[in-house]
Amino acid sequence: MNTNDSADAVEPTVTDILFECPQCGKSLEIDARGAGYLIVCPDCHNEIQVPAWNAEHGSEAPSEDERHRVEIEEMLGQLQAKIARLEHQQRLDDQCIKRIGDELVLIQAALDRITEVVETRNPAS
Numbered sequence: 001m002n003t004n005d006s007a008d009a010v011e012p013t014v015t016d017i018l019f020e021c022p023q024c025g026k027s028l029e030i031d032a033r034g035a036g037y038l039i040v041c042p043d044c045h046n047e048i049q050v051p052a053w054n055a056e057h058g059s060e061a062p063s064e065d066e067r068h069r070v071e072i073e074e075m076l077g078q079l080q081a082k083i084a085r086l087e088h089q090q091r092l093d094d095q096c097i098k099r100i101g102d103e104l105v106l107i108q109a110a111l112d113r114i115t116e117v118v119e120t121r122n123p124a125s
């Protein structure tokens, strides 16, 4: 019996991502560390996003990312609730509230990026 039928895909160059520019279709090759980054296509000069290195690694543990994202979202929600409560109690002066608001904007931006990363790693599910 041949139960060990693992399709052992030949890994090309582990350190490179091969993909096509969605704008002009040019074949591009970029270091794996560039995954998710925005680059300018050398051919059509459009800004394009380097896809995640998904073949083997994208499906590996997306749930962990998702879990982290949910965790962060929960923390953010708790923070916002706390701040709202404190604002009501007027225990924070304006400057303090403003500073916390600035930090929240940063957290929100980070969250957006995390969401983007997670969605890039799980295209159509």
Ligand SMILES: [Zn+2]
Binding pocket: 021, 022, 023, 024, 025, 026, 041, 042, 043, 044, 045, 046
């Ligand atoms: Zn292009």
